Amino acid sequence: MTARVSVDEGRCVGSGDCALAAPEAFEVDDDRALARVLPGADSADPADLRRAAHTCPTMAITLLPEG
Amino acid sequence: MSQDVVRIDDYESVRKALYHPALSRTLDRRSFEEGNPRAGILSLLHGDEHRERRRLENPLFRRQALVDYEQVLFPKVLAEVLDRAAVGAVDLFDLAGSATVVLAARRAGVDHDGSPEQLAELFEHVKVIAQAAAIHDVVGDKDAVQAEAIALLHRFDEDYVLPSRRRREALLDAGGEAPYDLLTEALRGLRGGDATFADHALLVREVALFLHGGSHTSAQTLCNVFWFLLGLDGPGPRTGWLERVATSRLDAQKVVHETLRLVPTTPEFKRHAEDDAEVAGCPVSRGGTVALDARAANRDPELFGAHAGTFDPDRSVRDDVPLWGHSFGAGPHICIGRSVAGGLPLTGAQLRGGVGEAHLYGLIALMVQEIAARGVRTDPARPPQRDDRTSRGSRWLHFPVVFPEAGR
Numbered sequence: 001m002t003a004r005v006s007v008d009e010g011r012c013v014g015s016g017d018c019a020l021a022a023p024e025a026f027e028v029d030d031d032r033a034l035a036r037v038l039p040g041a042d043s044a045d046p047a048d049l050r051r052a053a054h055t056c057p058t059m060a061i062t063l064l065p066e067g
Numbered sequence: 068m069s070q071d072v073v074r075i076d077d078y079e080s081v082r083k084a085l086y087h088p089a090l091s092r093t094l095d096r097r098s099f100e101e102g103n104p105r106a107g108i109l110s111l112l113h114g115d116e117h118r119e120r121r122r123l124e125n126p127l128f129r130r131q132a133l134v135d136y137e138q139v140l141f142p143k144v145l146a147e148v149l150d151r152a153a154v155g156a157v158d159l160f161d162l163a164g165s166a167t168v169v170l171a172a173r174r175a176g177v178d179h180d181g182s183p184e185q186l187a188e189l190f191e192h193v194k195v196i197a198q199a200a201a202i203h204d205v206v207g208d209k210d211a212v213q214a215e216a217i218a219l220l221h222r223f224d225e226d227y228v229l230p231s232r233r234r235r236e237a238l239l240d241a242g243g244e245a246p247y248d249l250l251t252e253a254l255r256g257l258r259g260g261d262a263t264f265a266d267h268a269l270l271v272r273e274v275a276l277f278l279h280g281g282s283h284t285s286a287q288t289l290c291n292v293f294w295f296l297l298g299l300d301g302p303g304p305r306t307g308w309l310e311r312v313a314t315s316r317l318d319a320q321k322v323v324h325e326t327l328r329l330v331p332t333t334p335e336f337k338r339h340a341e342d343d344a345e346v347a348g349c350p351v352s353r354g355g356t357v358a359l360d361a362r363a364a365n366r367d368p369e370l371f372g373a374h375a376g377t378f379d380p381d382r383s384v385r386d387d388v389p390l391w392g393h394s395f396g397a398g399p400h401i402c403i404g405r406s407v408a409g410g411l412p413l414t415g416a417q418l419r420g421g422v423g424e425a426h427l428y429g430l431i432a433l434m435v436q437e438i439a440a441r442g443v444r445t446d447p448a449r450p451p452q453r454d455d456r457t458s459r460g461s462r463w464l465h466f467p468v469v470f471p472e473a474g475r
Contacts, residue, residue, distance in 0.1 A: 013121040013399070016129055020411055023425060028129065033122035047416060054387055055412065057401045058118075059086065 003049055004064040005041045009034050011060035021055055022048035035060070042066065071355035073346065076363035078370055078393070080347035081336075084359050086398035087346055088114075090338035104199045104216035107269045108276045110400065113341065117399060123256065123263060124403060127174055127249060133406050133427055136170055141430050144169045145437055151183065153441050156449070159293060159466040163286035163434055164190035170407070170430065171281025175274045176250025178231040189227070189278065190286075195219045196279040197462075203337060204458045224271045232267075249277050277404075284332045285408045285431050290451070290466040291330045292323055292435050295378045297445050297468075304445075308380070313440040317422065320432040321380040324413055327394035328371070329378060330461045334362040336396060365392030384415035442471045 005025060007018075014033035018026035025041035025048065028034070041049075053061040075081055084090060091113035105111055109120050148166040165186045172179055172189060179185040199216035202209055228250070235254055238245040245251040253264040253273070264270040296312070298304045312319040336359040340351045351357055366375040370385045371392070384390050389412035395405040402408075410429030413422070449467035453460070 013118050014125045015121070015401075016125060020130055020133075020406065020427075023130070028126075030126045030129070033125065050387070051414065051416075057397070057399050 003042060003046060004066050005037050005049060006062045007035045007037055008060045008062070011058040013058055015057050017055045017057065018052040018061060021052040025049055026052060071352055072358055073349045073351050073355065074358045074360065075347055075349070076360035078364040078367040081359045081361065081364040081393055082397050083347050084338065084357060085336065085393070085396055085400070087344065089340055089342045089344035090346065090357055091341050092400060093339055103213055104196070104220055104272060106272065108272050109403065110276065120263065121399070121403070123252065124249065127252070128403060128406060136407055137410070137427055137430065137433065140173070141170055141433055145433060149437060149441060153438070153470045155472055156446055156467060156469050159468045160286050160290050160463050161187070161190065163289040164193065164282055166434065167282040167285045167430065168193060168278065171278050174248055174281055175277035176231055176235065176246065176248035177227050177274060177278055178234060179227070190282065192219055192223050193279050193283050196275050197283040198456065200279055201457055201459060206456055206458055220271055220275060223275060228271050228274055250274060280402070280404055281407065287332065287462050288323065288327060288408070288431050289434050290463045291461065292326045292431070293438070293443065293466070293468065294451065295326055296322065296439065299445065299451065300378065309439050312435050316428045316432055316436055318380070319436040320410055320428045321390065321413060323409060323429065323431045323435060324390040325378060325380040325382070327391040327409065328365045331361045331365060331392070331394040332461055334459055334461060335360050361393040365394065384418060386416040387414060389414050390418065444469045
């Protein structure tokens with residue numbers, strides 16, 4: 001199953017937890033101190049994506065089921 | 068103003084409360100406002116100010132830095148400290164402090180000569196700061212603790228922060244490459260028009276926070292780990308686990324996370340209601356206090372099993388829950404250095420399915436592994452001494468142990 005992944009930039013504090021939990025789906029832009037969703041994130045390991053969303057300290061990550 | 072104290076002790080409710088936007092860590096003027104040793108530091112900010120400070124400081128904890136700490140820098144530092152000091156009777160707390168303070172100083176931007184004397188002095192400074200950092204849990208004269216910390220910060224500034232600042236200023240003036248640390252980034256920010264650390268005294272307090280946060284808790288947790296591994300909680304040495312942690316870094320990490328779950332550094336998180344709010348179903352008045360019992364939440368049998376109060380690093384945990392529970396907090400105020408100390412969380416799913424190559428184990432697990440491998444034992448002549456200057460119950464004043472005289 002794939003998921004549509006998004007980051008709320010107003011909430012994100014650039015903790016980098018998402019990039020640690022799901023490096024194939026997220027990276028952090030340190031110039032803006034914000035997480036960025038990588039191309040192909042939607043088809044990353046769902047367990048990694050759930051862990052990234054769950055560990056985000058500001059609940060900035062949303063996963064919506066696709067299809 | 069209401070003086071309500073709302074107590075919450077179940078895991079999910081504590082998690083929700085830690086994310087609640089109306090709850091801050093600024094509990095009272097006496098402890099946290101101008102003139103005291105913690106005024107304006109990261110961990111006490113709230114709302115937009117806290118968000119901006121996090122954005123400034125989070126880059127110090129990126130994956131590459133964590134990998135460098137864990138795989139390159141700390142193994143070298145740890146080997147040097149243990150080769151020098153892990154012989155005969157030693158205090159495990161000070162031994163661990165001498166190792167962890169090196170990396171904490173590097174991240175904070177505190178230069179030192181690397182000598183055992185300076186490392187010991189820095190860790191003695193950390194012990195004073197640690198008392199003031201947990202001021203609400205101080206048993207005895209809180210004002211005396213605050214005064215000692217304020218005096219210490221002046222000496223710390225003169226001896227360490229100011230010289231470190233001058234070196235970095237000179238490097239930046241010359242267009243040279245300054246070390247990547249909190250102090251340098253604060254100075255770069257000032258030069259770029261960010262006035263966050265325009266007040267040098269605030270910068271000193273923030274550097275002290277990083278030095279303390281990066282060393283004291285890890286050294287205390289290491290002692291708690293060996294409290295269990297050496298069987299001082301009752302059953303005698305857990306020889307099976309001592310062997311496992313000496314040979315498996317994942318087992319060492321599981322032991323660290325299980326210890327953190329049972330003995331969280333901060334057993335109770337206290338929060339101040341900035342507005343009237345409903346927290347986990349409980350009404351809380353503006354000005355009220357919410358006490359979040361991490362120790363009880365971490366023993367929730369629904370998540371951690373029927374024997375959640377016992378030491379069992381092989382326990383089964385719910386898929387989405389980390390073995391360390393709420394020991395590093397959660398939400399916006401989650402411990403900024405948790406990945407350095409504890410590595411990446413071990414959720415129930417990972418405990419069953421395994422961790423990948425990119426997994427990080429944390430510096431405490433490295434210490435546990437190496438110290439167990441060197442044959443640490445209890446000191447029959449000197450039992451560990453708890454720090455009874457705090458009500459936390461998780462801190463040690465001294466933790467005497469014995470290593471074989473001839474090393475390994």
